[in-house]
Amino acid sequence: MEKDTKYVCRRRKVDNVYKVECTDENALNSEPEKMYCLFADESKSGGASGLGFGIQSGKQIPVLKCFPDGEFKKEIAKALHAKQKNIKIVDD
Numbered sequence: 001m002e003k004d005t006k007y008v009c010r011r012r013k014v015d016n017v018y019k020v021e022c023t024d025e026n027a028l029n030s031e032p033e034k035m036y037c038l039f040a041d042e043s044k045s046g047g048a049s050g051l052g053f054g055i056q057s058g059k060q061i062p063v064l065k066c067f068p069d070g071e072f073k074k075e076i077a078k079a080l081h082a083k084q085k086n087i088k089i090v091d092d
Contacts, residue, residue, distance in 0.1 A: 007033075019091070020066070034069035 009022040010032075016039070021032040041060040067075075069089070077084040 035066045036069075036072050037064055037066040039063070040065050 006025040007022040008025050009020050012019045018037040020035050020037055022035075023032045024030045039062050042063045070084075073084050073087050073089065076089075077087050080087070
């Protein structure tokens with residue numbers, strides 16, 4: 001079951017990535033939850049063949065994918081072969 005907490009989210013677009021910071025509307029001094037979102041294509045395809053004849057069909061469906069700040073740091077650390085605690089993200 002989802003929480004009934006209301007959030008205020010600020011969104012900033014940087015190239016093709018959206019940086020989103022959400023804060024609890026009722027909490028006074030809470031740290032914002034940060035995440036990074038981007039649109040990716042999910043492809044669906046299908047086909048049929050028979051007696052040497054075949055058809056192929058497909059379509060690209062845009063899907064919004066969001067990654068929490070911790071997941072973002074985790075993937076960067078993995079790519080750099082470093083510890084996550086040694087990664088510092090500086091936003092411009």
